[in-house]
Structure formats: structure tokens, C-alpha cells
Amino acid sequence: MYSDSEKNFITHPKGIMSWLFTLDHKRIGIMYLIAILTAFAAGGFFALSLRLELFRPGEQFLTQDQYNKFFTLHGAIMVFLFIIPSIPAALGNFLLPLMLGAKDVAFPRLNLASWYVYVLGASFTLFSVFTGTVDTGWTFYSPYSTQTSTSVISMTLGVFILGFSSIFTGLNFIVTVHKMRAPGMTWYQMPLFVWGTYATAMIQVLATPVLGITLLLLILEKVGGIGIFDPKMGGDPVLFQHFFWFYSHPAVYIMILPGMAIISELIAVHSHKKIFGYRLIAYSSVAIALLGFFVWGHHMFVSGQSEFSSMVFSFITFFIGIPTGIKIFNWMTTLVKGHICLTTPMLYALAFLICFTIGGLTGVFLGALGLDIQLHDTYFVVAHFHYVMMGGTVIAFLGGIHHWWPKIFGKMYSELWGRIAFVFIFVGFNMTFFNQFMLGSQGMPRRYHDYSSFLKTDLFERYHGFSSYGALILGVGFIIILCYLVASLFNGKPAGNNPWGGLTFEWSTTSPPPTENFKKDPVLKHGPYDYDKVLPKDIEEN
Amino acid sequence: MNERTFNLPPPASTIAGAYDELFYFIYGLSVFFFVIITVGTIVFAIKWRAKKGEEQKLTSGFCHNTPLELLWSIIPTVLFFVIFIWGFKLYLRYVVIPANATEIKVTAWQWNWNFAYPEGAESNILVVPKGKPIKLIMSSNDVIHSLFIPDFRVKMDVLPNRYSSMWFQSDYEGEYDLYCTEYCGQQHSKMVTRVHVKSASDYTKWIEENSVTPTGDVLYKRYACNTCHTLDGSAGNGPTFKNLFGKSETLTDGSMVNVDENYLRESILEPQAKIVSGFEGSVMPTFQNTINNDKLDALILFIKSLKEE
Ligand code: HEM
Ligand SMILES: [Cu+2]
Ligand SMILES: [Cu+2]
Numbered sequence: 001m002y003s004d005s006e007k008n009f010i011t012h013p014k015g016i017m018s019w020l021f022t023l024d025h026k027r028i029g030i031m032y033l034i035a036i037l038t039a040f041a042a043g044g045f046f047a048l049s050l051r052l053e054l055f056r057p058g059e060q061f062l063t064q065d066q067y068n069k070f071f072t073l074h075g076a077i078m079v080f081l082f083i084i085p086s087i088p089a090a091l092g093n094f095l096l097p098l099m100l101g102a103k104d105v106a107f108p109r110l111n112l113a114s115w116y117v118y119v120l121g122a123s124f125t126l127f128s129v130f131t132g133t134v135d136t137g138w139t140f141y142s143p144y145s146t147q148t149s150t151s152v153i154s155m156t157l158g159v160f161i162l163g164f165s166s167i168f169t170g171l172n173f174i175v176t177v178h179k180m181r182a183p184g185m186t187w188y189q190m191p192l193f194v195w196g197t198y199a200t201a202m203i204q205v206l207a208t209p210v211l212g213i214t215l216l217l218l219i220l221e222k223v224g225g226i227g228i229f230d231p232k233m234g235g236d237p238v239l240f241q242h243f244f245w246f247y248s249h250p251a252v253y254i255m256i257l258p259g260m261a262i263i264s265e266l267i268a269v270h271s272h273k274k275i276f277g278y279r280l281i282a283y284s285s286v287a288i289a290l291l292g293f294f295v296w297g298h299h300m301f302v303s304g305q306s307e308f309s310s311m312v313f314s315f316i317t318f319f320i321g322i323p324t325g326i327k328i329f330n331w332m333t334t335l336v337k338g339h340i341c342l343t344t345p346m347l348y349a350l351a352f353l354i355c356f357t358i359g360g361l362t363g364v365f366l367g368a369l370g371l372d373i374q375l376h377d378t379y380f381v382v383a384h385f386h387y388v389m390m391g392g393t394v395i396a397f398l399g400g401i402h403h404w405w406p407k408i409f410g411k412m413y414s415e416l417w418g419r420i421a422f423v424f425i426f427v428g429f430n431m432t433f434f435n436q437f438m439l440g441s442q443g444m445p446r447r448y449h450d451y452s453s454f455l456k457t458d459l460f461e462r463y464h465g466f467s468s469y470g471a472l473i474l475g476v477g478f479i480i481i482l483c484y485l486v487a488s489l490f491n492g493k494p495a496g497n498n499p500w501g502g503l504t505f506e507w508s509t510t511s512p513p514p515t516e517n518f519k520k521d522p523v524l525k526h527g528p529y530d531y532d533k534v535l536p537k538d539i540e541e542n
Numbered sequence: 543m544n545e546r547t548f549n550l551p552p553p554a555s556t557i558a559g560a561y562d563e564l565f566y567f568i569y570g571l572s573v574f575f576f577v578i579i580t581v582g583t584i585v586f587a588i589k590w591r592a593k594k595g596e597e598q599k600l601t602s603g604f605c606h607n608t609p610l611e612l613l614w615s616i617i618p619t620v621l622f623f624v625i626f627i628w629g630f631k632l633y634l635r636y637v638v639i640p641a642n643a644t645e646i647k648v649t650a651w652q653w654n655w656n657f658a659y660p661e662g663a664e665s666n667i668l669v670v671p672k673g674k675p676i677k678l679i680m681s682s683n684d685v686i687h688s689l690f691i692p693d694f695r696v697k698m699d700v701l702p703n704r705y706s707s708m709w710f711q712s713d714y715e716g717e718y719d720l721y722c723t724e725y726c727g728q729q730h731s732k733m734v735t736r737v738h739v740k741s742a743s744d745y746t747k748w749i750e751e752n753s754v755t756p757t758g759d760v761l762y763k764r765y766a767c768n769t770c771h772t773l774d775g776s777a778g779n780g781p782t783f784k785n786l787f788g789k790s791e792t793l794t795d796g797s798m799v800n801v802d803e804n805y806l807r808e809s810i811l812e813p814q815a816k817i818v819s820g821f822e823g824s825v826m827p828t829f830q831n832t833i834n835n836d837k838l839d840a841l842i843l844f845i846k847s848l849k850e851e
Pocket of ligand 2: 248249250252295296298299
């Protein structure tokens with residue numbers, strides 16, 4: 001893979017212990033990458049099983065109980081083990097100090113601790129798989145979660161612990177951004193990836209404790225019989241939903257903001273063009289992060305919350321749409337007069353613009369008070385959040401991986417296979433999820449193991465069947481990506497410092513970077529997107 | 543009868559028309575913006591694509607255009623206001639229940655529905671007269687459920703600790719699907735029943751036919767005891783009813799009880815009072831507020847009849 005003479009953060013120091021006890025943000029980033037990809041594979045396995053079960057009406061190969069456990073595991077793994085840590089903890093960890101021109105994050109030990117806390121939390125979550133699993137859905141709605149006999153406690157405890165890992169990372173990033181910027185780098189000269197990660201970190205620190213407390217209360221209720229949510233003990237189940245969404249709505253921005261952060265980089269670098277509306281993109285990330293705290297009630301329009309609350313929540317929800325829309329127009333306009341290279345990462349960025357737009361526009365249906373009544377808890381919602389999380393975050397994540405892979409490992413992957421896999425992912429994803437919008441608005445409820453006794457079974461079968469074919473294509477896409485990326489480590493061409501022609505600090509050092517990131521301390525000479533003034537070949541090596 | 547459209551089922555209630563108007567309004571706008579963004583993205587990406595083998599060069603510093611930016615901030619904002627107000631107006635039609643509505647009491651539990659009519663009849667399908675506003679007053683005996691009739695565009699959660707209500711009116715006779723849309727455990731996807739919209743005379747006839755207290759075997763199915771209790775001796779989520787009467791049952795605390803009429807009564811009305819050993823894991827919902835004395839007698843008689851001599 002790497003010749004012995006090469007000295008970089010991967011080859012030096014050697015030995016497994018040097019990895020397990022490393023304080024290097026780059027190594028921790030890679031350890032996170034391995035962990036979350038493992039989680040993604042597990043979540044994907046459950047997803048594919050669900051899709052195959054739904055291929056036809058009636059029981060195929062999963063019993064009701066298994067199906068309920070599988071969608072719970074799929075949702076919980078994808079949300080808590082994969083998507084929340086994915087971009088910040090893996091790519092963010094690797095890139096944030098490099099982009100700021102720093103040697104490491106502010107608290108390297110805390111950073112390592114967060115990885116171990118993640119692994120501990122993941123173990124508890126997965127432990128529940130062996131003790132009967134959980135069948136409550138990833139939302140753990142009370143009173144069902146208080147009454148079910150499945151191992152809710154070990155899973156919620158796992159999620160509780162995972163929360164701390166998220167808080168540690170967030171805290172670390174906030175301080176790093178404030179304190180570790182290279183000389184000359186003002187707030188408005190930070191790459192937009194840093195802005196997005198910063199906004200995300202704010203939510204991680206502010207919202208995650210609420211989830212922790214909620215789950216702790218749930219555990220107390222289950223173990224100690226203290227009535228908080230379960231009406232049998234004098235509690236209120238709607239209170240649980242308020243607590244849960246008070247975290248989980250901001251959490252959807254923990255999921256999407258880092259994706260948007262990647263897209264800003266990808267579009268600017270691969271079209272070699274000054275990004276359109278830098279400040280608006282930066283501000284809108286922060287605006288989304290803050291507004292995101294005041295809309296949780298849009299998940300509860302039919303829960304029996306007061307009509308007045310519903311009205312207020314619907315109103316604020318639309319306000320989040322505005323900064324989101326502005327971002328999309330800014331990215332699109334960045335392309336104008338660029339020097340655009342349609343590389344694999346750029347293809348993902350363009351796909352993001354299309355898929356995420358669908359996710360955002362269908363959110364408008366759900367935010368409109370009267371319309372949500374029909375669509376809530378149907379496949380329309382399933383399609384909507386997959387368009388946002390998969391079509392948004394996962395597509396951005398794939399784009400990011402392809403964009404920084406040469407930097408992280410110093411090797412180029414096969415561009416041809418990259419494009420082939422992209423086609424599989426794009427086609428497979430849209431085939432899987434697009435028709436679920438119609439499926440949902442026609443009435444198909446979510447979390448259903450079977451749809452054989454409906455008047456509309458025939459109609460639903462056509463949609464479900466098509467989705468399942470799409471899922472298989474999508475699965476093939478992921479396997480191709482895995483193959484050529486791993487192959488590139490062994491026979492990839494050396495990437496050089498700056499294969500795409502970027503202007504931010506990470507492209508000014510060697511690939512893979514040395515342990516101390518830069519050979520000399522970088523000083524900022526130009527803005528992150530000054531493609532009108534600076535050519536990459538002229539930037540000085542750090 | 544109305545036809546279903548590409549996205550929505552046939553509009554079979556009086557509110558569905560208004561619902562569909564807003565739906566397709568947003569749909570039209572969405573298509574419009576989607577086309578702008580997709581076409582824009584693709585056209586720009588092709589138009590300003592780098593030529594093969596061409597060296598990277600300095601590009602334009604174009605990164606601001608105030609009129610353009612105002613345009614794409616203000617137009618969506620205005621549209622959002624329109625949609626919000628329209629959505630809220632539609633919502634008001636949902637929450638303001640006509641004073642003359644016929645009230646039907648809905649009780650939900652794992653995993654069945656029960657509909658109690660003002661005239662005294664009960665059933666596990668929902669039967670309503672055509673052309674009359676219907677108000678559903680709903681509560682749950684155990685966890686949260688949600689009542690959804692897609693063709694009527696109505697949905698509302700059914701909660702264990704309070705009443706929730708909703709209304710609709712259908713002017714079209716026919717049969718429609720009714721789903722539970724809040725995940726409620728094992729047989730959530732079996733919590734599906736039908737709505738029958740009948741003409742006034744058919745409705746009255748149906749009510750009369752269903753007003754006599756049914757026998758225990760009918761109640762056993764109507765209250766979905768069959769989802770947990772079998773009659774053939776095999777254990778389901780709960781113990782089988784076969785040969786239950788007269789046997790002595792071991793409880794979780796190790797004590798024994800003799801299954802007599804009083805024990806059966808208590809087991810149905812307060813299931814948590816004595817839990818049968820081996821069934822600690824699953825919970826039987828209470829039927830305290832659902833089953834009156836006549837029906838309780840019928841059910842007990844039925845269970846007694848399952849004892850083989
Ligand atoms: C590989 C492609 C994927 C497929 C085929 C897939 C499929 C499914 C299916 C069939 C359900 C169950 C719907 C139901 O029963 O209500 C589901 C639920 C869900 N999926 Fe996916 N999924 C995929 C990827 C993802 C990704 C990448 C994420 C997140 C990053 C995700 C997050 C979720 C969540 C949160 C739920 C809700 C679980 C619940 O209702 O409790 N999925 N998915
Ligand atoms: Cu939300
Ligand atoms: Cu249900």
C-alpha cells in the first residue's frame with residue numbers, strides 16, 4: 001500500500017496500539033469512518049430485508065415480530081449509529097483542523113474519548129439485539145415502550161451513551177473553530193464546511209441533553225414504576241412526544257447541515273468558481289440551526305396537541321424553508337461561469353441538488369397544517385425523510401468521501417467505476433423512494449408488515465414491488481463503491497497534493513498529510529473560494 | 543362516484559375536495575420549482591463544463607446579484623405565507639365540528655376497533671349514514687393508536703388518557719379502508735377495518751339488526767380476543783380459552799387460583815390484577831369501559847362452554 005520510505009499519518013507511528021491510543025484527529029476520523037460504515041452496512045442489511053418483505057402483500061419471510069424489530073433496528077442504527085455521527089465525526093474530525101490550518105482539534109483527548117464512548121454506546125445498542133431486540137420503532141413512543149417486554153432499556157441506555165459522544169464532538173469543534181484558526185483567517189474566510197460543522201456542533205451541544213434526559217425518564221419509568229409518560233401510572237404519553245421531538249427535530253439538522261456543508265465545498269471546488277453568496281450560505285446554516293429548535297410540534301399535528309400550538313409550529317416551520325431555499329439557489333448559481341469538471345464527487349453534488357430539492361419541496365406539503373393530516377405516518381413521510389437523509393445527507397457523504405479520499409489516503413480511485421456506481425446509486429435511490437410519495441398519499445400507512453387485507457392491496461403491491469427492485473439496485477451500487485475504494489488503496493495512482501484544484505488549506509499539504517498536518521505553520525493569503533484571483537498551482541505548499 | 547387521481551384516492555368526503563385543491567396547488571408549485579432547479583443545474587453544468595484536457599484557469603468573480611437574491615428570497619416567502627394561511631384555513635374546517643353531528647364512540651385497543659352508535663348498536667366496522675356529519679369521540683384502552691380513512695382525508699390519534707375527536711361527512715355510498723396509523727405493537731398492520739357508508743334506510747336497518755346483545759362467540763371476535771387467545775389449546779399472546787374454566791391457574795407470584803366466574807370477570811375488567819405465570823411479557827388491555835354487564839355474561843358463558851367434559 002504505502003512504501004516504507006513514506007512518512008505520513010497513516011504509516012507513522014506503526015502498530016495497532018498507536019491507533020487505539022492515538023490523539024491524532026485524522027486517525028480518530030478514520031476510526032470513526034470504519035465504525036459508522038459498519039453501522040451503515042448493518043442498517044442496510046435490515047433495510048433490504050424490510051424491502052424484500054414488502055415486495056408482495058402477505059407474509060414473505062419475516063414474521064410480524066421480526067418485521068417490527070427489523071424496522072426498529074434499521075431506524076435506530078441508521079439514525080443514532082450512522083447518520084448523526086457520520087459526517088461530523090468522520091469527515092469533520094479529519095478535515096476541520098486541516099481546513100483551519102491547525103495541528104489538531106482543541107481537545108485531542110476528549111476527541112479520543114468520544115470515539116470510545118461511541119463504541120460503548122453502540123455495544124449497548126447492539127447488545128439489545130441479542131437480548132430480544134426492541135420493537136418500538138426508533139421513536140420509543142410511550143406507553144407502548146413502557147409496556148412492551150422487549151429490551152428497550154439496553155437500547156435506550158445505548159442511545160443515552162451515544163449522546164455523550166455527540167456532545168463531546170460538538171464541544172470540541174466549537175472551541176476548535178473559535179480558538180485554532182490559522183493566522184489571518186477571519187470568520188468570513190473560513191471554508192463553508194467549517195461554518196456548517198460549527199452550526200451542527202451548536203445543535204449537538206444544546207439539544208442532545210434533552211434526549212438523554214427523556215430516555216433516562218423512560219428508563220426510570222420502566223424500572224422504577226415512576227409514572228411520567230404511561231397513563232396507567234398517571235403519566236402523559238404526549239409529553240414524551242414533546243420531549244422526544246424537542247431533540248429529534250433539531251437532530252434532523254444535525255443530520256442535514258453537515259451534508260449541506262459538504263455540498264458547498266464540492267460545488268465550489270469542482271466548478272473552480274467563487275461560491276455565490278458566501279455570507280448568506282453561512283448565515284442560513286446558523287439560522288436553520290436556531291429555528292430548528294422551535295418547530296418540533298410539526299411532528300404532532302394529529303397527536304391531540306392544541307390547535308393553537310399546531311398553528312404556531314406550522315408557521316415557524318415555513319420559516320426554515322426560506323434559508324434552505326436560498327442555499328439551493330446559491331449553489332445552483334455558483335455553477336454559472338465556472339470551469340466545471342464533472343468528476344464523481346461533482347456528480348454527487350449535482351444529484352444532491354436534485355434529490356434534496358424533492359425532499360425539501362415535499363416538506364412543504366407536510367408543514368401545511370391541513371395537508372399533514374392525510375400524509376402523517378404514511379409512506380409519504382417515509383419517502384420525504386429518505387429524500388432528505390439518503391438523497392441529501394448520504395449522497396453528500398458519498399460525494400465527500402470521493403472528494404477527500406485522495407487527500408485522506410493519497411490514492412485515486414477508478415473514475416470510471418466511480419461513475420458507474422453513481423448511476424446505480426442515483427437510479428436505485430429514486431426508484432426505491434420516489435413512488436413511495438404516491439404510495440403514501442394514496443393511504444399506505446408506515447410500519448406495516450403486511451398490506452394484504454386492504455381494498456387497495458393491488459395498487460399498493462405495484463408501488464411496493466417497484467420500490468423493492470430499486471432497493472436491490474441501490475444495494476449493488478454500494479457494493480461497487482466498496483470494491484473500488486478498497487482496491488484503490490492497493491493499486492490506486494498517487495493523488496498528489498491537490499488533485500481537484502482546491503484553494504483551502506487541506507489541499508496545500510501532502511496526501512496523506514503528515515501527522516502534524518503541515519510542514520510549516522500555514523498563514524492565510526487568500527479567501528477559500530478566490531478562484532477569480534488564485535490558481536491552485538500558485539498556492540504555496542504548507 | 544369520484545375517481546382517484548395520480549396522488550390521491552377518490553375524494554369520498556365533503557372535506558376531500560378542499561384538501562385536494564391545496565394539495566395540487568402545492569404540487570404545481572413544487573413541479574415548477576423542481577423544474578427550475580433541475581433544468582438550471584443541468585444546463586449550467588453542461589454550458590460551463592471544462593473542455594477536455596483544458597488547463598484550470600481563473601474564473602469570473604460573480605458571486606452577488608442583489609435583484610436576483612431578493613427575487614429568490616421574496617417569492618418563496620410570499621408563497622410560504624399563502625400556503626400557511628391556506629393550510630390553516632383547511633385545518634379549521636377539520637377542527638370545527640358541526641353541532642348537529644351524529645356522535646359515534648370509538649374505542650381502540652391492541653389490535654382492534656370498536657364503534658358504539660348512539661342507538662345502542664356496536665360493531666368493529668364503522669357504519670355511517672350518507673350525507674350526515676359524523677363525529678367520532680375516540681379513546682384507547684392501552685397504547686396510542688391513530689384512526690385514518692384515506693378516502694375521507696381524515697386522521698387523528700387515539701390516546702389512552704383522554705378523548706380525542708374528529709369529524710367527517712361522506713356523500714358517497716360505498717366501502718372504504720380504515721387503518722391504524724400509529725405503531726401499536728405486534729399486529730399493528732392487522733388493525734385494519736372498513737367504513738361502510740349506507741343510505742339512510744339501509745343504515746337504520748343495519749342498526750336494528752345489530753342492536754340485540756350478540757352471543758359470546760361473536761363478541762370474542764368483535765373485541766378481538768382472538769388476536770391473543772386461541773380456542774384450540776395452543777398459547778397465543780395470552781392463555782388459550784380451551785378448558786380454561788374450572789382449572790386451577792398458577793399466577794406470577796406462585797399462588798394458585800381456581801378459574802370461576804369471578805376470576806374471569808376480574809381477568810377481563812382488571813387484567814393486571816392477577817397475571818398468569820408465563821405471560822408476564824405481554825399485556826392484556828383493560829375492557830373496563832368497553833364491556834358492559836350483559837356482554838360480560840355472554841363472554842363468560844362462552845368461555846365456560848369451551849370446557850370439555
Ligand atoms: C439502503 C436504502 C434504504 C432502504 C431500502 C430503506 C428502507 C426502509 C424501510 C422499508 C423502512 C420501513 C418503513 C416502515 O415500515 O414504516 C424504513 C424506515 C426508516 N429508514 Fe430506511 N431505508 C434505506 C436507507 C435508509 C437510510 C440511509 C436512512 C438514514 C440515514 C434510513 C432511515 C430510516 C428511518 C429513520 C426509518 C424509520 C424507522 C421507523 O419508522 O421506526 N433509511 N427504511
Ligand atoms: Cu421535525
Ligand atoms: Cu396501530
